Amino acid sequence: MIEFPKPTVEQFFTSYNINNFTVSPDEKKILFSTNMNGKVNIWAMDAADTYPYLFAQKDENTNFIKFDPKNRYVLAGYDHDGDENYQIYATGPEGGVPKPLITGESDEKYFFAKLSQDGNKIYYMTSKGNESFLNTEVYDIETGEKKTLHEGERGPTYLVDVSNDEKHTAHLQLLANTYILGFIKTSSGFEYITPDPDKVHTVSGLTFIKDDEVWFATDYESEYSYLAKYNLTDKAFSKVMDFGYESVTEVQFNRDANMLYVTTEKGVVDKLYYYDLNHDQSDEIILPFASIKQLSTVKSGDLYVLGGSATEPFNIWRYSHEKWNTLTKNRVLGVTSDDMVEPETIRFKSYDNLEIEALLFRAKDENSNGFTIFWPHGGPQAAERKSYRAMFQMFLNRGYNIFCPNFRGSTGYGSSFVKLVEQDWGHGPRLDNVEAIKWLYNNGISSPEKLFLVGGSYGGYMALLLHGRHPEYFKAVVDIFGVSNLFTFYDSVPDHWKPIMERWIGDPQKDKERFQKDSPITYLDTMSKPMLVIQGAKDPRVVKEESDQIVEKLRGSGREIDYLVLDDEGHGFSKKQNEIKVYKTMLEFLEKHQ
Numbered sequence: 001m002i003e004f005p006k007p008t009v010e011q012f013f014t015s016y017n018i019n020n021f022t023v024s025p026d027e028k029k030i031l032f033s034t035n036m037n038g039k040v041n042i043w044a045m046d047a048a049d050t051y052p053y054l055f056a057q058k059d060e061n062t063n064f065i066k067f068d069p070k071n072r073y074v075l076a077g078y079d080h081d082g083d084e085n086y087q088i089y090a091t092g093p094e095g096g097v098p099k100p101l102i103t104g105e106s107d108e109k110y111f112f113a114k115l116s117q118d119g120n121k122i123y124y125m126t127s128k129g130n131e132s133f134l135n136t137e138v139y140d141i142e143t144g145e146k147k148t149l150h151e152g153e154r155g156p157t158y159l160v161d162v163s164n165d166e167k168h169t170a171h172l173q174l175l176a177n178t179y180i181l182g183f184i185k186t187s188s189g190f191e192y193i194t195p196d197p198d199k200v201h202t203v204s205g206l207t208f209i210k211d212d213e214v215w216f217a218t219d220y221e222s223e224y225s226y227l228a229k230y231n232l233t234d235k236a237f238s239k240v241m242d243f244g245y246e247s248v249t250e251v252q253f254n255r256d257a258n259m260l261y262v263t264t265e266k267g268v269v270d271k272l273y274y275y276d277l278n279h280d281q282s283d284e285i286i287l288p289f290a291s292i293k294q295l296s297t298v299k300s301g302d303l304y305v306l307g308g309s310a311t312e313p314f315n316i317w318r319y320s321h322e323k324w325n326t327l328t329k330n331r332v333l334g335v336t337s338d339d340m341v342e343p344e345t346i347r348f349k350s351y352d353n354l355e356i357e358a359l360l361f362r363a364k365d366e367n368s369n370g371f372t373i374f375w376p377h378g379g380p381q382a383a384e385r386k387s388y389r390a391m392f393q394m395f396l397n398r399g400y401n402i403f404c405p406n407f408r409g410s411t412g413y414g415s416s417f418v419k420l421v422e423q424d425w426g427h428g429p430r431l432d433n434v435e436a437i438k439w440l441y442n443n444g445i446s447s448p449e450k451l452f453l454v455g456g457s458y459g460g461y462m463a464l465l466l467h468g469r470h471p472e473y474f475k476a477v478v479d480i481f482g483v484s485n486l487f488t489f490y491d492s493v494p495d496h497w498k499p500i501m502e503r504w505i506g507d508p509q510k511d512k513e514r515f516q517k518d519s520p521i522t523y524l525d526t527m528s529k530p531m532l533v534i535q536g537a538k539d540p541r542v543v544k545e546e547s548d549q550i551v552e553k554l555r556g557s558g559r560e561i562d563y564l565v566l567d568d569e570g571h572g573f574s575k576k577q578n579e580i581k582v583y584k585t586m587l588e589f590l591e592k593h594q
């Protein structure tokens, strides 16, 4: 019998990211954005042979891809080295080098919203002239003329749908992550679609079912988002259907089939349902994966989904005639799901009896090195879910367990739970993390000598804060683009985040004491453990200054801090070479400090 060696850690570097995709109107071509050749580009697959080929090369991240319904062009939004200043480019139907179409100064944003039915008009939002609230404009591809449709106010305002007769537009107005209003603009003004816009609630997934009716997800007067509708003629809001303890996250309408597809989230997994408007009937569509990144419905009635699981990289799947098929084969070289680690979902009670859910990945016995990585997730109004992270499976292969608590403020556990982090970044959520660590100790999974702390973004903030306030719990710390100072973070976020900052974090003047208490930089003296800081130089969310200041101050007081800056990355590592550099640096750092 031939014996084959165990998978090496390098093998886990071979899967790639699929960020988004689109299906051509005739369903013969799929385009997807991926770092398959090292940098992010658009690749195509023709349904007939499905062999992927490079379609459009710009070596930059994309935030959407869209086919002209008449197949004259393909649109995509590109930023520059992760700066998130997305602008709209076009290629011909056969691809090529993208040409600027709706672009401006390098610091301006042009976010695609919608194409008209005939493909002659492009609706989009721009920061030009309205950095904080954004304006909605429409571009005529025949004349090249641009027209302002709506000037955003109070919060960043996004066009999400246009009625079939193009008389009405549906918009979202973001006042906080937990306070998002929906409104419809008509020839005579605009109307909010939920009964009381002064009540804090969210609206998402707005879609016109008829020219005078939108359906959407909302948590208006509810803990969990449900499916609702608003009729312009009757001025009537009503609940269509709720999904119990699941929150509706997305609503997609297939006009040809008169069918709605609804995704929901519950804790660490997603679910999918159809709602047949002809028969007023709904049922679950069982998924072969745990989480959905993108969902698209096409004329034939088929569904296309970018789906993944903790042990399966994201792939594009098609659901046709009640069967799922994967169209892409994004996988780890020579490694199947069975060679990877599926997490256990555990629950524990926090300091005030609040129940917290967490994912526990246990390294396989044959790999285990006895160490655990404690991972507070980013967001913070997000969650660690059953979706693929190459970094996790790589660490597990090297023998580390990983523990990820969905502390208060995480999504997927109801509207009240997600609000618990607002204006409390550093107390309640920190104590949940402390209880999570105690749970690891009490259950014999880890100890202060065997625990590493690693986190990115808000997770990096939490890693820094836990390091400063509870250094005795950890052996060493990795901070990936974490917020180090709430005062400077407040001032440096992108302009269109500024309207939501007060409800999210607080006010630097009114809450000065709390900002000080909850800023990791206040606890420099007790940050005594070895630390690695990783930062993208173009990060627009948590800017490099957040990492620079903590590194400089700690180094200034004689501490040895490893600092890795990626010059051509933003809030994440999209280029394969950079991703490998980050993983290798982290592995070496943890090995050195075992």
Ligand SMILES: CC(=O)N[C@@H](C)C(=O)N[C@@H](C)C(=O)O
Pocket: 177, 377, 378, 379, 380, 381, 456, 457, 458, 459, 497, 541, 542
């Ligand atoms: C405004 C907002 O909630 N942004 C988040 C998606 C975000 O980017 N947060 C950062 C701080 C993170 O933790 O990822």
